[in-house]
Amino acid sequence: MITLSCEEVRREISNYLDDDISPRMRRLLETHLEQCRRCAVLLDSTHNVLVLLANEQRFELPTGFGRRVRQMLAEEFEKAKR
Amino acid sequence: MQNTPVTESENDRAIEAERELVAEILAGNDERYYELIAPIERRVYYTAYAILRTVADAEEVSQEAILKGFRGLRTFRGEARFSSWLLSIVANEARMRLRQRREVSLELLRSPDNEDEYTPIELAEWREIAVEALAQKELAAHLEEALEALPEIYREVLIVRDIDGLNIAETSAALEISVPAVKTRLLRARLMVRDYFVSRSWASHPGSGKAQS
Numbered sequence: 322m323i324t325l326s327c328e329e330v331r332r333e334i335s336n337y338l339d340d341d342i343s344p345r346m347r348r349l350l351e352t353h354l355e356q357c358r359r360c361a362v363l364l365d366s367t368h369n370v371l372v373l374l375a376n377e378q379r380f381e382l383p384t385g386f387g388r389r390v391r392q393m394l395a396e397e398f399e400k401a402k403r
Numbered sequence: 404m405q406n407t408p409v410t411e412s413e414n415d416r417a418i419e420a421e422r423e424l425v426a427e428i429l430a431g432n433d434e435r436y437y438e439l440i441a442p443i444e445r446r447v448y449y450t451a452y453a454i455l456r457t458v459a460d461a462e463e464v465s466q467e468a469i470l471k472g473f474r475g476l477r478t479f480r481g482e483a484r485f486s487s488w489l490l491s492i493v494a495n496e497a498r499m500r501l502r503q504r505r506e507v508s509l510e511l512l513r514s515p516d517n518e519d520e521y522t523p524i525e526l527a528e529w530r531e532i533a534v535e536a537l538a539q540k541e542l543a544a545h546l547e548e549a550l551e552a553l554p555e556i557y558r559e560v561l562i563v564r565d566i567d568g569l570n571i572a573e574t575s576a577a578l579e580i581s582v583p584a585v586k587t588r589l590l591r592a593r594l595m596v597r598d599y600f601v602s603r604s605w606a607s608h609p610g611s612g613k614a615q616s
Contacts, residue, residue: 331523335590341571359525363597370597374565379543380449383458386465387444391437393466397473398433 422481443486453562454497468493490567491577523594549599557592
C-alpha cells in the first residue's frame with residue numbers, strides 16, 4: 322500500500338484545510354494522520370489558526386472610521402443627485 | 404474537512420439578496436449602498452492596513468475603494484459575492500499605492516528564495532495552541548504581531564484568503580499571482596502564523612517544558 326511521508330503530508334495540509342484535494346490524496350492523508358501524531362498535531366494547530374483569522378471582530382477599526390465612510394458616501398450621493 | 408460552515412443554498416440566497424440590493428441602488432436608492440458596506444467595513448480596512456501598514460494610508464485607500472465600488476457598481480456582475488468583489492478592489496488599490504510608495508523610496512520588492520521550503524516547528528506531544536488562555540485583547544495583539552512578522556508576499560495572501568474569505572481563484576485574481584503561487588504562499592503563511600502561536604504557547608507555559616523530538 323502506498324503511504325505518504327510526513328513531508329508530503331505537510332505540503333498538502335493547506336489544500337486539505339481548503340478542501341482542495343483529490344479523493345485519493347484525501348484517503349492517503351487521512352490514513353497517515355491516523356497513524357502519525359505529529360502530523361495530526363500540525364493539522365489541528367494550523368486549523369486553529371484559520372479559526373482565529375476568520376473572526377474579523379479581532380481586528381479593530383480606527384475610531385470614527387464608519388462615521389467618516391458614511392460622511393464621504395453622503396457627499397457622493399449628494400453629488401450624484403445634482 | 405469542510406472549512407466553510409455556509410451551505411451552498413445559503414450562499415445562493417445571500418447572492419440573490421445582494422443582487423436585489425444592487426439593483427435597487429442602481430435604480431437610484433443610493434443610501435442602501437451602506438447596507439452592502441457595513442458588514443465588510445472591518446475587512447476592507449484591515450485588508451488595506453495589512454498591505455500598507457500605516458493607519459492613515461489604510462483609511463484613505465479604504466475610502467477610495469468603497470467609493471470606487473459605488474461608482475463602479477454597474478460593473479459588478481453578481482456572480483461572486485459583493486464582499487469578494489469589493490475586497491479585490493481594496494487589495495488592488497492598496498497594492499497600487501504600495502508600488503507608488505516604492506517608486507518614491509526605491510525600495511526593492513522582497514522575494515524570498517525557496518518559497519515552498521518551510522519546516523514548521525514540531526510538537527512531539529499532543530498540545531493545543533494555548534490561544535484559549537489569552538484574553539481577547541491580548542489575542543488580537545498577538546495576531547497582529549504574527550501578521551506583522553510575515554513577509555509581505557505571504558501576508559497579503561493570508562489576508563485576502565483567510566481573513567477576507569476570497570476563494571483561491573479570487574485570491575489569485577485579486578493579487579495578480581498564479582493559483583499555484585497562491586497555494587504555496589498560503590501554506591507557508593499559515594504555517595508561519597501557526598508557529599508564532601506554537602512558540603508563544605511554550606513561552607506561556609514554562610512548566611510544561613519543550614517537547615522532545
